[in-house]
Amino acid sequence: xxxxxxxxxxxxxxxxxxxxxxxxxxxxxxxxxxxxxxxxxxxxxxxxxxxxxxxxxxxxxxxxxxxxxxxxxxxxxxxxxxxxxxxxxxxxxxxxxxxxxxxxxxxxxxxxxxxxxxxxxxxxxxxxxxxxxxxxx
Numbered sequence: 001x002x003x004x005x006x007x008x009x010x011x012x013x014x015x016x017x018x019x020x021x022x023x024x025x026x027x028x029x030x031x032x033x034x035x036x037x038x039x040x041x042x043x044x045x046x047x048x049x050x051x052x053x054x055x056x057x058x059x060x061x062x063x064x065x066x067x068x069x070x071x072x073x074x075x076x077x078x079x080x081x082x083x084x085x086x087x088x089x090x091x092x093x094x095x096x097x098x099x100x101x102x103x104x105x106x107x108x109x110x111x112x113x114x115x116x117x118x119x120x121x122x123x124x125x126x127x128x129x130x131x132x133x134x135x136x137x
Contacts (some may be wrong), residue, residue: 009064016056017083018047024087042108046084051111054080055119062124067096070116073125084108096135 023045054077061068068076085105092100119125 006022008059010060013053013057013060016053017093020053020087022048025090025094025096025098040063043103046104046107047111047114049117050108051085051118053083054115058115058119058124062096065117067124067126070120070125070127074113077116080112081109084112 054073057076057080058068058073085108088102088105088108089098090100091098114126120127
């Protein structure tokens with residue numbers, strides 16, 4: 001992580017958000033060229049985008065030496081999911097050739113929450129319950 005020291009905290013998260021907004025809200029983000037994809041590839045892309053956003057945010061918290069607890073990580077995944085659902089509503093409202101899809105929203109939610117177990121395995125989330133003074137465990 002030493003090579004990331006020159007990047008200010010949360011800049012990677014902001015960059016991921018900008019890329020997601022570009023890819024989801026522009027009518028043709030790849031230009032006029034059609035990409036040959038298999039059926040359901042866009043759902044996997046949504047899952048990866050929003051899972052990546054959750055993963056990036058949790059990583060940056062760990063890098064800033066203020067790791068999230070499991071509860072805070074799940075709250076973060078919930079906010080990323082709400083962001084994905086809001087994008088689906090924006091796509092429907094913008095009338096730019098994109099259509100909001102409930103399956104895309106579900107993929108966003110699955111991606112956001114599937115990043116949490118991965119972050120636990122990478123030890124980016126503080127899952128140890130600490131004994132607080134005055135509380136019996």
